[in-house]
Amino acid sequence: GAGVSQSPRYKVAKRGQDVALRCDPISGHVSLFWYQQALGQGPEFLTYFQNEAQLDKSGLPSDRFFAERPEGSVSTLKIQRTQQEDSAVYLCASSLDLTYGYTFGSGTRLTVV
């Protein structure tokens, strides 16, 4: 597609519920990143994929967070047993060549009630 597509755009989850957030990167983009943006803050790195390999997951805040990209294209960020502190906008970005930066999606706004 023309840009990075994320779905759903908005998600409301009850505390304790599992959620799955989807990212469709730009076709052919090798690198894929997930970021978490809390209200009024800058995005914070969660995890990085190069093709299907998850090369860095140091930013995942707990073992309730899990990300995958099984075929090196679409990626899913899964959050188990959601907590109120998980409420944030989750951003996905992809890149063909990191030298030139990368393209962000519009994000998924997760609200845990």
Next chain:
Amino acid sequence: GDSVTQMEGPVTLSEEAFLTINCTYTATGYPSLFWYVQYPGEGLQLLLKATKADDKGSNKGFEATYRKETTSFHLEKGSVQVSDSAVYFCALSDPGSQGNLIFGKGTKLSVKP
């Protein structure tokens, strides 16, 4: 660890006023520096970047110069327009990283006609 500090907003200016948004960074190596912009309801977009000391990034009338001696990358525009109203994020990428970005907290700019 690496970090980015931006001036706090919000910043409110009249149309055609001069804009400066300050950004300083802390990094162990020689990072690449970026300004991203987030228009209301949209994803983050790369505004400009600089990859080494004394480089000047420019785009859409915005400029920022990579100042190693002051570890700064201040964003400037000579004459702002209403359409420049957005949140601006300063960010760095450490060359030793996988390309993940470290963001400042963002500065909200409102331009009044």
